[in-house]
Amino acid sequence: QYIVHSWFLSFSEVVLEPFQFSLPGSDPSRGPHFTGCRSREQETFRCWWSAGIFQNLTEPGALRVFYQTKNFLSEWQECPDYTRTVKNECYFNKTFTQIWTSYCIQLRSVRENITYDEACFTVENIVHPDPPIGLNWTLLNVSRSGLHFDVLVRWAPPPSADVQMGWMSLVYQVQYRVRNNSHWEMLDLESGTQQSIYGLHTDKEYEVRVRCKMSAFDNFGEFSDSIIVHVAQIPSKESTFPTTLVLIFGVIGVVILLVLLIFSQQQRLMVIFLPPIPAPKIKGIDPELLKNGKLDQLNSLLSSQDMYKPDFYHEDPWVEFIQLDLDDPAEKNESSDTQHLLGVSRSGSSHVLNFKSDDDSGRASCYDPEIPNPEDLASLLPGHSGRGDNHPLVSRSSSSIPDLGVQQTSEVEETPIQTQPAVPSWVNMDFYAQVSDFTPAGGVVLSPGQLNSCPEKKKEEENEKKIQFQLVSDGAYTSENTARQLSASVPPSPGPEQGYQTFPTQAVEGNLWNGEYLVSTSDSQTPYLLPEAPPAPILPPVSDYTVVQEVDAQHSLLLNPPSSQPAICPHSPNKHLPAMPTMPMGYLTPDLLGNLTP
Amino acid sequence: MNRVKVLQAWLWCVSLWSCWLSHAIPLDCKDETGSLIQCTSISQEKLLDRVIQHAELIYRVSEESCTLFEDMFVPYPLHALRNQGGTVCHTKPFPIPGSKTEIQQISDKWLLHSVLMLVQSWMEPLIYLQTTLNRYDDAPDALLNKTKWVSDKLLSLEQGVVVLIRKMLDEGILTPSVFEHTLTPYDEPSPEIPESVLRDYNLLICFKKDAHKMETFLKLLKCRQSNKLSCLSY
Numbered sequence: 001q002y003i004v005h006s007w008f009l010s011f012s013e014v015v016l017e018p019f020q021f022s023l024p025g026s027d028p029s030r031g032p033h034f035t036g037c038r039s040r041e042q043e044t045f046r047c048w049w050s051a052g053i054f055q056n057l058t059e060p061g062a063l064r065v066f067y068q069t070k071n072f073l074s075e076w077q078e079c080p081d082y083t084r085t086v087k088n089e090c091y092f093n094k095t096f097t098q099i100w101t102s103y104c105i106q107l108r109s110v111r112e113n114i115t116y117d118e119a120c121f122t123v124e125n126i127v128h129p130d131p132p133i134g135l136n137w138t139l140l141n142v143s144r145s146g147l148h149f150d151v152l153v154r155w156a157p158p159p160s161a162d163v164q165m166g167w168m169s170l171v172y173q174v175q176y177r178v179r180n181n182s183h184w185e186m187l188d189l190e191s192g193t194q195q196s197i198y199g200l201h202t203d204k205e206y207e208v209r210v211r212c213k214m215s216a217f218d219n220f221g222e223f224s225d226s227i228i229v230h231v232a233q234i235p236s237k238e239s240t241f242p243t244t245l246v247l248i249f250g251v252i253g254v255v256i257l258l259v260l261l262i263f264s265q266q267q268r269l270m271v272i273f274l275p276p277i278p279a280p281k282i283k284g285i286d287p288e289l290l291k292n293g294k295l296d297q298l299n300s301l302l303s304s305q306d307m308y309k310p311d312f313y314h315e316d317p318w319v320e321f322i323q324l325d326l327d328d329p330a331e332k333n334e335s336s337d338t339q340h341l342l343g344v345s346r347s348g349s350s351h352v353l354n355f356k357s358d359d360d361s362g363r364a365s366c367y368d369p370e371i372p373n374p375e376d377l378a379s380l381l382p383g384h385s386g387r388g389d390n391h392p393l394v395s396r397s398s399s400s401i402p403d404l405g406v407q408q409t410s411e412v413e414e415t416p417i418q419t420q421p422a423v424p425s426w427v428n429m430d431f432y433a434q435v436s437d438f439t440p441a442g443g444v445v446l447s448p449g450q451l452n453s454c455p456e457k458k459k460e461e462e463n464e465k466k467i468q469f470q471l472v473s474d475g476a477y478t479s480e481n482t483a484r485q486l487s488a489s490v491p492p493s494p495g496p497e498q499g500y501q502t503f504p505t506q507a508v509e510g511n512l513w514n515g516e517y518l519v520s521t522s523d524s525q526t527p528y529l530l531p532e533a534p535p536a537p538i539l540p541p542v543s544d545y546t547v548v549q550e551v552d553a554q555h556s557l558l559l560n561p562p563s564s565q566p567a568i569c570p571h572s573p574n575k576h577l578p579a580m581p582t583m584p585m586g587y588l589t590p591d592l593l594g595n596l597t598p
Numbered sequence: 599m600n601r602v603k604v605l606q607a608w609l610w611c612v613s614l615w616s617c618w619l620s621h622a623i624p625l626d627c628k629d630e631t632g633s634l635i636q637c638t639s640i641s642q643e644k645l646l647d648r649v650i651q652h653a654e655l656i657y658r659v660s661e662e663s664c665t666l667f668e669d670m671f672v673p674y675p676l677h678a679l680r681n682q683g684g685t686v687c688h689t690k691p692f693p694i695p696g697s698k699t700e701i702q703q704i705s706d707k708w709l710l711h712s713v714l715m716l717v718q719s720w721m722e723p724l725i726y727l728q729t730t731l732n733r734y735d736d737a738p739d740a741l742l743n744k745t746k747w748v749s750d751k752l753l754s755l756e757q758g759v760v761v762l763i764r765k766m767l768d769e770g771i772l773t774p775s776v777f778e779h780t781l782t783p784y785d786e787p788s789p790e791i792p793e794s795v796l797r798d799y800n801l802l803i804c805f806k807k808d809a810h811k812m813e814t815f816l817k818l819l820k821c822r823q824s825n826k827l828s829c830l831s832y
Contacts (some may be wrong), residue, residue, distance in 0.1 A: 043698050100698030100807050101681050120682040165829050166699060166817020169654070216661035216810070461705070 007353055029053065032063050032107055039127045040221075041160040042168055042214075044097050046083070047090045049107050049117070057109060065090045070102040098125045129170060129221040130158035132193075137208065137229050140196060149202055149231045154194040155210050155224065170212045173220070178206040181229070191215070202233040283382050286437035618713075620686075642765050646823060650816045656751050657809040664802040666741040671734065671795045679796075680803055687719050687804035690724070691715065694811060702816070702830060708816040708820065709815045710763050716808050717756045723801060724749045729800055748805075 024319065031052045039045035047065065052058045065079040079090035090105075107117040135158035142149045153174060161168040174195045175184040175411055187195060204231040213220045262269060437445035612773055614662055640648075668677060695701055704712070730744050731737050819831035 165821045284813045
């Protein structure tokens with residue numbers, strides 16, 4: 001460590017400025033100093049100095065150079081050879097040159113015993129190799145267009161450098177430029193003795209030169225002499241004309257091919273590029289069915305869609321009833337229940353209601369011939385939760401009466417069956433006409449209620465109307481065969497003693513309802529049928545049924561008053577026109593029903 | 599008859615034993631999986647070429663390491679130290695001549711032995727250098743990698759030189775001697791940055807110089823092998 005420090009201190013003067021030993025230039029503003037040391041081949045070296053501003057030291061011998069090697073000899077020795085031909089040069093020959101050894105030189109004025117300058121170095125660090133020799137070039141190739149060419153440049157290492165022995169390992173640097181240009185292009189260092197230059201322009205003169213340095217050191221030698229590289233531009237025999245022709249023809253051919261392709265595959269291409277917009281489609285419904293299918297199938301399909309049901313329910317309860325009757329087997333249960341309770345002889349409405357009497361699955365329990373399903377009966381009333389809206393035979397709380405389904409209106413009017421005492425005020429309202437009898441054909445014979453003495457028509461008229469109603473109401477629901485059958489099967493005088501009659505089963509298929517059980521029930525009162533008979537002190541003669549004249553805008557039925565009846569009926573239809581729907585008052589109670597039966 | 603037979607048997611044994619001796623394989627050759635296999639032979643020239651390639655690479659990497667260290671840690675005025683070839687490099691058991699003429703007069707044997715000695719003398723200092731370089735906060739990874747690489751390559755170089763010695767000089771394996779280094783590694787708690795920097799810089803410079811020596815000697819050897827005339831001193 002001590003050595004380091006002392007040595008460091010001794011170098012303070014030199015260390016402060018970079019030690020540029022390789023510039024043999026003199027600085028006149030300074031005193032005597034070394035201007036540089038160089039070695040060419042790592043075997044000898046020379047050092048130069050300058051007297052500087054001290055002109056009195058310019059005579060030879062005034063300044064002397066002493067050197068010291070850091071090997072074993074630590075004494076200062078004088079320069080072995082002051083070059084005679086060159087001023088202020090000290091030459092160290094082979095015997096005095098050692099590599100891997102630090103040299104220190106001093107510039108002293110012996111007379112004054114002053115050391116003006118000192119420097120330390122190793123020989124390999126001051127080596128500047130001689131320039132390479134034998135620089136030449138050969139043409140590698142010329143580009144197709146004749147505008148560019150590549151050359152291979154070769155040289156030989158400087159003869160002074162003993163490369164073969166490995167004494168010096170040299171790397172080379174090639175530079176080139178366009179003649180008389182100021183900027184030199186530099187290529188990467190090359191350890192071999194040849195290099196390729198690419199991308200030179202023909203008809204331009206290039207200057208190429210090369211220099212070398214020792215690998216792992218930084219000191220480049222001098223440049224070699226430049227050589228001129230020039231290749232005359234050969235007018236290319238093959239012109240560019242054919243290539244352009246080929247290009248044009250090729251493009252035309254491709255265009256023709258494309259056009260042909262497009263025209264031949266027009267349809268397919270149209271599909272690919274302009275895909276057809278999908279037609280509107282309802283999920284689950286075949287569009288063909290929409291076009292050609294039967295209305296009944298269509299209705300069944302449509303009703304199976306959830307979106308349709310609420311609309312029907314909200315808009316037109318009567319129409320909805322018709323729909324439900326056809327499509328929903330559950331609803332059909334109730335309707336058929338009600339139908340049979342009312343009287344299976346009512347062919348028209350039965351038809352309407354029980355048209356879609358197809359599968360009876362799950363109805364076994366409901367269709368117990370002995371005991372009617374109380375739930376079904378209960379569900380007939382609108383007050384019954386959950387079923388009120390769906391029941392076809394129960395009039396909505398809304399007082400609207402649909403256009404179609406006249407029979408239903410009358411049915412609802414005529415056959416309110418209460419299972420619970422808490423029944424909305426049907427009792428007191430004369431919405432309904434009293435059913436007096438049932439025709440064997442399935443028609444309902446209306447009679448005026450106890451408070452209601454609205455006139456009613458004869459049975460024949462009733463039958464006619466029934467048939468008419470039937471035909472009017474459901475052109476789609478019943479076939480003409482059934483209509484004819486119904487009309488044919490309407491007995492001229494069903495008579496009230498028939499009571500509940502079996503529903504003409506041949507008219508409707510798949511109807512498991514056997515109205516016979518209803519016959520039995522007629523004998524014994526069902527507990528679900530609550531009797532409530534409005535007191536009627538006077539029972540004026542009432543007609544069996546009322547003809548519905550028309551339906552006004554408020555969906556109320558205008559009933560024709562019977563001509564034979566005195567206009568005692570406080571609930572004549574005309575009266576009730578503005579206020580409430582004109583329905584016959586009263587309802588059918590079981591005991592009344594029992595009175596009616598024969 | 600018995601004597602003749604005994605003599606024959608004895609001769610057989612001797613010849614077999616000599617054959618076995620000649621085929622004695624001091625080096626264990628292992629393939630990639632690690633199993634011992636027959637060593638692949640290589641000609642002396644190729645071996646020398648490979649050894650020279652190793653030495654050249656080591657020399658180039660040592661110079662790059664020195665430059666990296668210098669750029670990173672050494673202030674510019676101190677770059678002159680590089681020109682001076684290092685202040686103190688650890689002494690060698692025997693001096694190595696520096697002039698070309700003297701070097702040319704060195705025999706092959708001494709050339710190889712010098713190279714081997716140089717290689718062996720730098721193994722420990724390089725390991726030490728790795729540890730000290732790790733202590734620097736912002737030592738570039740390239741520098742650390744290069745130092746590590748050089749340590750590994752020195753081992754291969756040593757092996758190659760040993761083989762060369764055996765082949766060219768017909769000598770046995772030299773036991774690696776431990777050289778005393780003046781620059782012994784020591785652990786300081788927290789040396790001042792300039793001192794450690796100087797020390798490490800000096801170490802790198804010295805190593806570069808010795809790597810140059812190795813390369814030069816080996817190339818001289820190569821020159822002598824190929825063309826004796828041109829390599830002799832003139």
